[in-house]
Amino acid sequence: MDAPVESVEEPILVSGDAAQVSEDSAATPQDAELGLDADVGSSSISVAESAVDAADATADDLNKALVHEPVLHAAGCACAACSGRSADSTGGSGAGSGGDLSAASLGTLDQLADYLETQFWTDFSGANSNRNFNLSDTGTFAKDGDLTYNTSGNSQDSDGLSSGRADLVDEAFKLFEAILGIDFQKTTTSGADFRFGDQYSGAYASSTRSGSTISYSKINVASSWFGGNTSLGDYAFQTILHEIGHGLGLGHQGLYNGSGAYSTDADFTNDSWQAAMMSYFPQDNNAYFYNSSTNTSVDASFAFLSTPMVVDWIALDDLYGAQGYGISNAFVDDTTYGFNTTISASKSKVFNELKDLIPTTAFTVVDGGGADTLDFSGFSSTQLIDLRPSDESATNVYASNIGGKTGNLTFAPGTLIETAIGGSGADTFRGNSANNSFDGGGGTDAVLYGGALTDYSLSLSGSSLQITDLRSGSPDGTDMLSNIESVDFNGDTRSWATLLGLVNSAPSISGPSGSVGDATSAVSVNENITSVTTFSANESVTWSLSGGADQAQFSINSSSGALVFASAPDYESPQDSGSDNSYVVTVRATDTSSNTSDQTVTVSVQDVNESSGGGGGGGGGGGGGGGGGGGSSTPSGGGATNVVRSIENTVINGRRYFSNGAERLVGQSTINIGMLGGNDFLEVVGGANNFANGNNGEDHIVLRGGKGRYLGGGDNDRIEVFSSGAGSWVNGNNGNDVVIGSVDGMVYRGGAHNDQLLVSAGLVWGDKAADTFHAVAGAGVAQIQDYTIGEDVIQGVAGGGFTWTEKGLSYGVGDDQMLLLLGVFDQVTVI
Known part of the structure; x- marks a missing residue:
């Protein structure tokens, strides 16, 4: 047998006879039809509970703490309990804090959740009285992820609940399972983990536990509770959710029990149904509740609750998330809420019927992942659709106004809905950190942003306007807007037409x-x-x-x-x-x-002329053309474009020579050539061991690939390097040459005479005479190896400047630099 257990009973009793209720009881509202003379004293509960719990512990082991829920009577009721309560008094049989609202403070949502989990039980029943189920597969009362419930007859009530009330319990547990992932299994076994009955007046829950671990919980909801109603969306269903919350380990939102007045019993000024189903205080006045019971600090419509609310889910996540049964398990696939929902009634009838329930009730949506949509296209009322998830460190929830109500939809922490669809009314949208898509539908619709217009970029994607947050971390993401009439940038409202005028047009x-x-x-x-x-x-x-x-x-x-x-x-x-x-x-x-x-x-x-070579013979040295060999191409003179494929045969000094006429040569693979005379053009696109010599004439050599060595020759040559393998080198040789390049890992040499070197990377040698080194763009560093004072010059650029580096003096702008490897006594003047 397990260690002695403590029977902790939180009955939500509805009784007008306060003297019969123990001082540590707590209560919830009761419908107007409940008789005030119901005999629900602590002695009758004690007898019933002692008999039931005898199997687990003796009567001496049992500690009974009755948790009541407040009487729900129509305003102005003249019954004995109601007539004796003033607008500012606690009244009824409950244990209120007895203070006044001036002592209450704003609590963060996390603080409110902590109160439900721990502080209520400490204040109500003493230290270490908090509780929860053990959902692991080891330890005291291990449930291994499964919790059973019985509504048909059990140790709580031999005949259980009516079929209508049992259906409400089924839907409540389907909802909890859809969010938390706990497997709630209905059973006819009397020893279930949750045991429901309706034989006593009122509504209450009790838990039998060892230390902080619950063995089982009992819940009573009188058959006459809220007129015997069995519909979703009313107070009977909210009560069942509330009592299951007790059975799972949640207390009340304040130290009240049985009844309570917001003006005197609230510990938190933000204690209301909008934040927690475990609260006693509605969002606004309603005929069923006393004015003093309403939270006067919340701007929201009165609405019964169709789900637990933000604070409840935070608390339940704290209790069960570490065991693997937290709110991250909720609806992890792509999900549509509202109209055109993807949630089946078998999964959760409450969420399946959200579009029908939300015009009169309040919801908290919890979603664990996927690409999700909020579809309120069928509503004609003016709506605020705020997709921001609640922040545990904040003191308020982000609430939406849906289907004609104010503040009746909230999102749990971590819930990110990507798409929102409005109805035919004038809807206003507020996004979250995800990349949102807003479709206003009909009506005059707007989107709100927290930054200034200049914090965003605008563009068109088809007929939609794309707005991208440019701020650090992009808190608003990138959104797509359609059927929207205006956008508000932190108070700066711009019409759709105005924004289209600001959109950058596509490039030409x-x-x-x-x-x-x-x-x-x-x-x-x-x-x-x-x-x-x-x-x-x-x-x-x-x-x-x-x-x-x-x-x-x-x-x-x-x-x-x-x-x-x-x-x-x-x-x-x-x-x-x-x-x-x-x-x-x-x-x-x-x-x-x-x-x-x-x-x-x-x-x-x-097509171009590609002349075929002869057989295997040699060729002439300086005359009209070279002989071919081995099937290689033999270019002819006269300025034609010739394709040099792979000229490797030893003809004259190991290389093939071309005629004195101006040649246009394209080297496709490995080349070894000399150009004897004329103003020749050589373009190299491949090869791994190339050699080319321009010899006489003003030659133009262009490198677009391959690897090798290239000489300009004896006249004023031009060598341009666009791409070449590492280790290649070029040399202008004799003449006033121009050498251009931006490829790193190469050597660029001007050669003899006065050369111009426009190089942005690699090793650069001016060689002899007065050379000019140009500072050019290329986002690289050209290392000048032989700068000669008095002869060579640096051609500066606008904005250029000198900086010392660990390797030497550097000149340039930004990433474009020339590193001057100077001697100790060298001087530099920039012109």
Whole structure:
């Protein structure tokens, strides 16, 4: 047998005979039909309870503490109990605090919950009298997540409840199970964990426990309670919820029992039904309640409760959450509340019928996850739909006005509803930290935000207005608004039309053909070249590819808008979807407000002359052309564009030479070439061990890939590096050369004579003569290795400046720097 148990009974007795009720009793309201001469004295309860509990403990072990609920009579009732109570008196049989409202204080929701869990029991029954079930699978009275209940006949009442009242109990437990995840099982076994009866007057709950662990709880709700009503949405159902709350371990919201007046018995000024079902004080005056019983500090309509409220759920989460049965278990899937609900009646008839019940009652919604919707589209009244979850550290709940009532909907802490749909009335929405979607429906609707207009960005997404919170942490998230007539930014109200005028328009794209903003464009490129075209826009944008039949064949630089083939196209082997060398891709520009524009470009690939080489012979040195070998391409003179595939054969000094005429060469893979004369152009896009020498003539070398060494030659050459493998180097060689680059891990050398070096990364050598080092953009650091005082100069830029680093003197703007590796006695002058 377990340790001696304490029978703690919280009967919600309705009796006009206060003398028969023990001093530590507590009470809840009773309907007007209850007789005032009911014989519900402590002696009769004692006999009944002692007989029932004998199996667990002797009568001497039992400590009975009756918890009553206040008499519910019509205002102005002339009965003995009512006529003897003044507007400011406690009256009745309960134990009130006996103070006045001046002694009450605002409590945080967490403090109110703590009172329900612990402090009420301490004040009411002494220290260590708090209680709850053990839902684990070990220890005293372990329930392993299951609690049984009996309404058909048990040790509490041999014939149990009427079928109508039993149905209300079923719905109450379905609601608790849907939120907490406890498995409440109905049984006909007399020794259930919850035992219901109606044989006594009034309504009360009692718990038999060992220490703080409940073995079982008994609940009595008189058959005549609230006129015998058996409907959801009335006080009988609220009473059943309240008594189950006692049975699970909750006390009252203040030290009152049996009756209480807000003006004299409230410990917390925010003690009301709006916050807790365990409160005695309605939100507003009602014919069934005395004026002195109403909370005068709450701005809300009178409404019976269809669910436990915010503070109740916080307290129950404290009691059972650590055991795995907290409010995070509630409705974890995508859930719609209200009209078009996704909650079945078998899951919870209360939430299934929310749209029917909420115009006359109050709800707290508890939701543990998913993408959820609050649908009040069927209401025509003016509504406030406030999606903010209650904050345990706050002293108020965030309440909505739904279906014609004020303050009748709240959300538990942690509950985030993403979507809200209004009705045909003038609705006002307030979001939470999630990304919300608001649909105003009919009427003149508004959305409220806590920040200034400048704290948000605006953009259009179809016909909806997207509002994004730019503040740190984005407390309002990113919301989508539709059918909304105005938006209030912390008192600054803007109409829908005004906001549309403020929305940044989509960017306009300039493509390779047509006009700015055209939806299509076209461009032609030669085969064997990856570069296609570069797009631009009328504002700062991010570039991407958004479609097109041949999207996979391309890539685009997100910053520059440069469109390139993923691999160089071959006219003789087309890879486009139509196999006709006409490639289609869609380019997208996205601005800082997330507005987008698309342009579809058709890229036509052109054939070029690709001359075939001879057999295996050698070639001439300085004359009209080189001989081919091993199947390699042999370019001809005269300025044609030649494709250099892989020229590795030893012809003259281990490399292939081209004629003295101006050549345009494209190196696709490994190259080893020399260009003898003329103003030649070499573009390198691949290869792993390249070598090229421009020799005589003003040559132009462009690197777009590969790795190797490249010399400009004897005249004024230009070398541009867009992409090249780490370890590559370029040298302008003789002549006044221009060397441009932004690729790190390379060496850039000007060579002899007066060179211009525009390099934003890598190692830079001016070499001989008077060179100019330009400070250029590129978000990199160019390390200048041989700056010569008196000859070389730094070409400054607006806003440029010097800073000392651990490696040396650095000059530039922001991330664009040149690191001058100077000697001890060197000096620098910027022009």
